[in-house]
Amino acid sequence: xxxxxxxxxxxxxxxxxxxxxxxxxxxxxxxxxxxxxxxxxxxxxxxxxxxxxxxxxxxxxxxxxxxxxxxxxxxxxxxxxxxxxxxxxxxxxxxxxxxxxxxxxxxxxxxxxxxxxxxxxxxxxxxxxxxxxxxxxxxxxxxxxxxxxxxxxxxxxxxxxxxxxxxxxxxxxxxxxxxxxxxxxxxxxxxxxxxxxxxxxxxxxxxxxxxxxxxxxxxxxxxxxxxxxxxxxxxxxxxxxxxxxxxxxxxxxxxxxxxxxxxxxxxxxxxxxxxxxxxxxxxxxxxxxxxxxxxxxxxxxxxxxxxxxxxxxxxxxxxxxxxxxxxxxxxxxxxxxxxxxxxxxxxxxxxxxxxxxxxxxxxxxxxxxxxxxxxxxxxxxxxxxxxxxxxxxxxxxxxxxxxxxxxxxxxxxxxxxxxxxxxxxxxxxxxxxxxxxxxxxxxxxxxxxxxxxxxxxxxxxxxxxxxxx
Amino acid sequence: xxxxxxxxxxxxxxxxxxxxxxxxxxxxxxxxxxxxxxxxxxxxxxxxxxxxxxxxxxxxxxxxxxxxxxxxxxxxxxxxxxxxxxxxxxxxxxxxxxxxxxxxxxxxxxxxxxxxxxxxxxxxxxxxxxxxxxxxxxxxxxxxxxxxxxxxxxxxxxxxxxxxxxxxxxxxxxxxxxxxxxxxxxxxxxxxxxxxxxxxxxxxxxxxxxxxxxxxxxxxxxxxxxxxxxxxxxxxxxxxxxxxxxxxxxxxxxxxxxxxxxxxxxxxxxxxxxxxxxxxxxxxxxxxxxxxxxxxxxxxxxxxxxxxxxxxxxxxxxxxxxxxxxxxxxxxxxxxxxxxxxxxxxxxxxxxxxxxxxxxxxxxxxxxxxxxxxxxxxxxxxxxxxxxxxxxxxxxxxxxxxxxxxxxxxxxxxxxxxxxxxxxxxxxxxxxxxxxxxxxxxxxxxxxxxxxxxxxxxxxxxxxxxxxx
Numbered sequence: 045x046x047x048x049x050x051x052x053x054x055x056x057x058x059x060x061x062x063x064x065x066x067x068x069x070x071x072x073x074x075x076x077x078x079x080x081x082x083x084x085x086x087x088x089x090x091x092x093x094x095x096x097x098x099x100x101x102x103x104x105x106x107x108x109x110x111x112x113x114x115x116x117x118x119x120x121x122x123x124x125x126x127x128x129x130x131x132x133x134x135x136x137x138x139x140x141x142x143x144x145x146x147x148x149x150x151x152x153x154x155x156x157x158x159x160x161x162x163x164x165x166x167x168x169x170x171x172x173x174x175x176x177x178x179x180x181x182x183x184x185x186x187x188x189x190x191x192x193x194x195x196x197x198x199x200x201x202x203x204x205x206x207x208x209x210x211x212x213x214x215x216x217x218x219x220x221x222x223x224x225x226x227x228x229x230x231x232x233x234x235x236x237x238x239x240x241x242x243x244x245x246x247x248x249x250x251x252x253x254x255x256x257x258x259x260x261x262x263x264x265x266x267x268x269x270x271x272x273x274x275x276x277x278x279x280x281x282x283x284x285x286x287x288x289x290x291x292x293x294x295x296x297x298x299x300x301x302x303x304x305x306x307x308x309x310x311x312x313x314x315x316x317x318x319x320x321x322x323x324x325x326x327x328x329x330x331x332x333x334x335x336x337x338x339x340x341x342x343x344x345x346x347x348x349x350x351x352x353x354x355x356x357x358x359x360x361x362x363x364x365x366x367x368x369x370x371x372x373x374x375x376x377x378x379x380x381x382x383x384x385x386x387x388x389x390x391x392x393x394x395x396x397x398x399x400x401x402x403x404x405x406x407x408x409x410x411x412x413x414x415x416x417x418x419x420x421x422x423x424x425x426x427x428x429x430x431x432x433x434x435x436x437x438x439x440x441x442x443x444x445x446x447x448x449x450x451x452x453x454x455x456x457x458x459x460x461x462x463x464x465x466x467x468x469x470x471x472x473x474x475x476x477x478x479x480x481x482x483x484x485x486x487x488x489x490x491x492x493x494x495x496x497x498x499x500x501x502x503x504x505x506x507x508x509x510x511x512x513x
Numbered sequence: 514x515x516x517x518x519x520x521x522x523x524x525x526x527x528x529x530x531x532x533x534x535x536x537x538x539x540x541x542x543x544x545x546x547x548x549x550x551x552x553x554x555x556x557x558x559x560x561x562x563x564x565x566x567x568x569x570x571x572x573x574x575x576x577x578x579x580x581x582x583x584x585x586x587x588x589x590x591x592x593x594x595x596x597x598x599x600x601x602x603x604x605x606x607x608x609x610x611x612x613x614x615x616x617x618x619x620x621x622x623x624x625x626x627x628x629x630x631x632x633x634x635x636x637x638x639x640x641x642x643x644x645x646x647x648x649x650x651x652x653x654x655x656x657x658x659x660x661x662x663x664x665x666x667x668x669x670x671x672x673x674x675x676x677x678x679x680x681x682x683x684x685x686x687x688x689x690x691x692x693x694x695x696x697x698x699x700x701x702x703x704x705x706x707x708x709x710x711x712x713x714x715x716x717x718x719x720x721x722x723x724x725x726x727x728x729x730x731x732x733x734x735x736x737x738x739x740x741x742x743x744x745x746x747x748x749x750x751x752x753x754x755x756x757x758x759x760x761x762x763x764x765x766x767x768x769x770x771x772x773x774x775x776x777x778x779x780x781x782x783x784x785x786x787x788x789x790x791x792x793x794x795x796x797x798x799x800x801x802x803x804x805x806x807x808x809x810x811x812x813x814x815x816x817x818x819x820x821x822x823x824x825x826x827x828x829x830x831x832x833x834x835x836x837x838x839x840x841x842x843x844x845x846x847x848x849x850x851x852x853x854x855x856x857x858x859x860x861x862x863x864x865x866x867x868x869x870x871x872x873x874x875x876x877x878x879x880x881x882x883x884x885x886x887x888x889x890x891x892x893x894x895x896x897x898x899x900x901x902x903x904x905x906x907x908x909x910x911x912x913x914x915x916x917x918x919x920x921x922x923x924x925x926x927x928x929x930x931x932x933x934x935x936x937x938x939x940x941x942x943x944x945x946x947x948x949x950x951x952x953x954x955x956x957x958x959x960x961x962x963x964x965x966x967x968x969x970x971x972x973x974x975x976x977x978x979x980x981x982x
Contacts, residue, residue: 089838155737258842268957270803277810280808283759284759286756291759291760292760340878352746354746356746362836366620386741386746456744486741487738
């Protein structure tokens, strides 16, 4: 951990910014904690009032640090837009900083050590749903901008924060919003901090993300749960049928058995595989970290390649019949699976969803009916050219902020909106994840390390001068 | 529907009994309704107080009609024993009448038209959990006995009602209780009304039941739900693994693929298959009744054979990962299936449970761990010799009560305790189901037809003289 500010030539005006960040550390944590108390779960209707409260909270915060802030209403959740004050001067660069104030659901609730919306600090980490994904990460950037504005240090770029409330459910409103307001959001690049780096001593720019797409399948058998004694044996069991269908989604080598699934997948180059081979995880360490007896993935690829650069098809949830205590001797009326695919260049999300559905329909026996729930969301994979000058600038800022050499990594997660920044705004995105692999995002006991939060604000301080150089 | 009492020679003293039954019909329905209001779900701990309240209710009722009644405490749910008053005379037959006051869980609650514990009468049926399985059926027998006692008509046999509160969870306490009190319950036979007949115009004695046994399997993968973007592809998915394991439980012909599963299964004789071919259901009618597009069962057997006389392995419930609204992109930490087998002579329940577990262990990959939850319950199948004199007496009583010819049928359900009556008490059991196939037992909207309840009491009136003949 760095304990002194290492500034290079031309960074002398950052001394005040970094001093301000240091001085206000405790307050920044209090503000994060307050922000985390709002249960802004976008997937669950019951949390709609919390979503609105959360948008209002972050908008108020943006205003308080000196940003011109507006809450845009949408047919879904509001979008908060906050701009730095105008600065005279021609040819100034304009960057968008993207974040999302919505969070994942909290279940299984019983596995949380402390309540997901009662932020608790233990061992230098703040535990709460949304701490790392994504409230802590965009708040760190806001802390840096606050430091510039409150110390009277001139920001070398104009910044627009775009904070949405539907990232965890597909960003449909933001997509519409940006497509309708292309001109307003014309920019030279986008900064997204919504991921992680290998460790605080190994800061990294993420140059690749997987895409994703969701398919929810329901197998319907009898019109009601049947007594398995009276009818079992003569009626097909929808749970069994669904299992057989899911079993037919992969082959023995861990490859996805959906016809056409791999068509258009760009093969990994030798250079890429060399870069991925620098993975800090050994297979054994990764297995231990996630708690499995043995890793398993697609044959012919390393675990790092499997989890960052190869497409997947996962079951996220299974539901059928009786799930309570004890037993209930029924043939269930239906069975459901929530499926998602992670995608790589150049797989198209809608096409993949169509292929998966067609395959499931094809293998579904005539003894049941198969249905798909409407409205899957998703987006394609994203790769930033490694030669992009802004990428090099970001690497310099990372090294200065974290006082360690920075690398380029490829991540397995998805931020579908990134492709939209490219297509609608023509802008490349710099993925600067401020989190850590141990943050338990999407899992019980999500946490953000306080050091990571602090260093994230430091990155925010160093980033804009490097990008403007 | 008969609208006059048809009594034969020697049945003249039944006129008063039948008149009493007719006169008190409305009150009998009110009493059933009161009994059904108690949510005596044995599978769920939260209902323990209701179980005790239910035992107290039925004990009080037994006392009120003149039976010497005692509630026996057990380490689980109480057993209610109620005896008819002693009658002088040598060589009187003694019959046990078995019933259970516990009921199945109610979920999926949303599918009930009226609340499961607010009995509602619609279209000549009383809707409530437990109406047909089993409160209405044993209460009908008690109504008949009440009619004998209150009209001063001499019962031709001594009767002992044994009403337990753990039938839906395996009857473990009753088993211990009967084994410990063999002498007290020595009897000439047992009457169990806990099933159905094809229709009120086709009354039937059930001469065969399937056995059953339960296995609950949990597949454990990562120590927590993982972000499917960060880790998906390199880690096996427990939900997918469980599906593959379940898919390997049956072959393409609908036969159970567990090695050794069919060893010892007594083949169906030609006579038996002829009898089963008299099934009132055509395959098309059965498919329509249960609401499936097409039936499916073990190759080489008719639907009637499949659902009554062949063993099965059913998934009763599936649970894994995220099941709420929207999506959650995780690799779930674990996946669970509740499985039960229906058994036929001479399959042994413990042996079958062992075979299923061994098979699941064998096919479980080394990338996950497989576990089984303790304490499966079950019992072997049961067949009463068709030549048994008491069976012929029961058929005569059925014809008199329902005014239609009675037949012998084989049922697919299980009443494990029946085998115990044979082994512990040396007694055969007469299975006289008073319900109908449309009763939705174990399903939402369970109901008992009021005509079936009324005629059940009439059967109770005719049965004892026929058995004593």
